[in-house]
Amino acid sequence: MRALLHNLTREGRWIPWLFVAFFLVVFAANGIMVTVALSTWTGLTTETHYRDGIEYNRRLAAVQRQEALGWDVTVRSETLENGVLDFAVAVTGPEGQPLYPDRVAVAFVRPTSEGFDSRHELQLRADGSYGTFVDLPLDGVWDARVTVEEHGRRHQSGQRLFVER
Known part of the structure; x- marks a missing residue:
């Protein structure tokens, strides 16, 4: 044992x-x-967090003014055969009539990495929409931030896009 x-x-x-x-x-x-x-830190942060917090009520008021305009901003995007993005925006008023604003612009923002963002002025097209052709440097997720201005009034909207070539 x-x-x-x-x-x-x-x-x-x-x-x-x-x-x-x-x-x-x-x-x-x-x-x-x-x-x-x-x-692998992407650097997604803000250095103005305190000021952003103070301006929160001002941003809420801007959203209410934007909603009072009654504008409808419709975004259309299509990736063409050559990999270029055909991006178009149509703007209509409260009664559904087409609006022809003074300026329409879009900023393409890559939400997961820095250094690839770009801004573009959209031009009036024959169909009444505003558009541009954009060759984005990377496939994947992009945020399109559209700004429409007419007679000092501004409408901002955003849409998430998935670009695949």
Whole structure:
């Protein structure tokens, strides 16, 4: 019996090393995840968070003024065969009549990475819409932020697009 217990304890010496190995694997995995998380920071932050908070009521009032205009801004986008995006905006008034604003612009913003944003002025087309052709540098998700201005009044809207060539 004593020999049997002696053999079990001798053969069981590796069991505590299993616990050590387990925790080494856990620490290594956590270290890799922390390193990847810190090295892939996209920089999505704002340095004006305090001022943005103070201006919150002003932004709410601007949204109410925009809704009172009654404008309907419809966005249409289509990726052409050559990979260029055909982007168009139609603006209608409260009674559904087409509006011809002084200025229509769009800003394409990449929500997940910096350095690829672009702004474009849209031109009046024969069908009454405003449009432009844009060659976006990357496939994937883009935010199109449309600004329509007419006689000092402004309407802003946004739409998320998925561009695939």
